[in-house]
Amino acid sequence: MKPFSRLLAPLLLSVCVLLSGCSASSEPVVSLDAIPAYSGDPYVVINGNVPFFEESDFTTTAYEEYSELDYLNRCGVVSACVGLEIMPTEERGSIGHVKPSGWQTAKYDCVDGKYLYNRCHLIGFQLTGENATAENLITGTRYLNVDGMLPFENMVADYVQETENHVLYRVTPVFDGEDLVAQGVLMEAWSVEDEGDGICFNVFCYNVQPGVAIDYATGESWLDGENAPASSESTTMYVVNLSSEKFHEATCGSAEKLSDDNRMEFFGNREDLIAQGYKPCGSCKP
């Protein structure tokens, strides 16, 4: 099956495709109006599962391409031609120092593993080995990460490993206005050598968490049925310098340089730290 031609997309889904002047890859611009509201499934099929790639995207040369973060520090479209030659050969490292837009540390008993948010790879580590790249990490719910995106990543990874073919792969985080947290991600994939016989999908995965309500503008969250973010256990991670008694944003350069002996990670409100006698860093102004 050939990928979708750009003539039909706007008619069927109000999703249009813009051709980038210098990039090898076209970029889908997704209208949230065209995406059905979440109704219990982690993803919804878009455009009959036919991705919006253009013929100019077709290649069997492996690559990966990430958009620069925008003025709100948000990720944009990422794309790759996944092949064995760029798949990881080493174990994944730590990504805890990356703070994607809208990042909050929030824990709920109803969430698998408790933590509401994961640093969610747009292109999964198992596909391109890209680990702590800020342009590839969004604030995503556990549900988006595990139930929404991971099964598709698994399918593509298996296919590439078994066939040694290539898969065009593109993930577009979809934000509403100036929200810091994406409503979800559009995932497109198409196997090149066999013209989509092996892999062909186009889905929107919802960045939701059953049982938890999310303010996408800020990332604040609370249990369904409760009214205000204040009733949630939403907290922020700070890094405390035990020597200077100053606290920092996790991404502050001073925090990253701290030795383990002087470093303490604190999850909570800044007021709690100040009440304990710690002072905010003058540089990152947490």
Next chain:
Amino acid sequence: MVVIVCVDKKYGMLFNQRRQSQDRILRARILERTKGAKLWMNGYSAKQFKEGLPSHVAVSEDFLALAGPNDFCFVENADLTPYQDKITGIILYHWNREYPADHHFSLDMTQFMLQAIADFPGSSHETITEEVYAL
């Protein structure tokens, strides 16, 4: 007939009319296991066996109807429901991973008893679990 089916953690089989996964070690195991009998499959499945098909394999789009009582059928994208009464055994291979699915294994297994279970490493799957059921 004995049907051979691969499923994910949620008993999914296909997404968008395409298999969820494949594994060359599993293919070899299926061929080895069915040696001495007849193994049926359709053209879609046959295409997966890039290593070539041995003489005990028969390919037909009508394979479930053609298979005899002692034959094996490797089933990826065919509806088993109409052939429920012909099925005397099931070999389920669990990928032990999750994939998207819009077609699931839905055979009524209440009459079948688990006879054997075994784990083995695949080529791209850490552990594949083989379950053998019989009436």
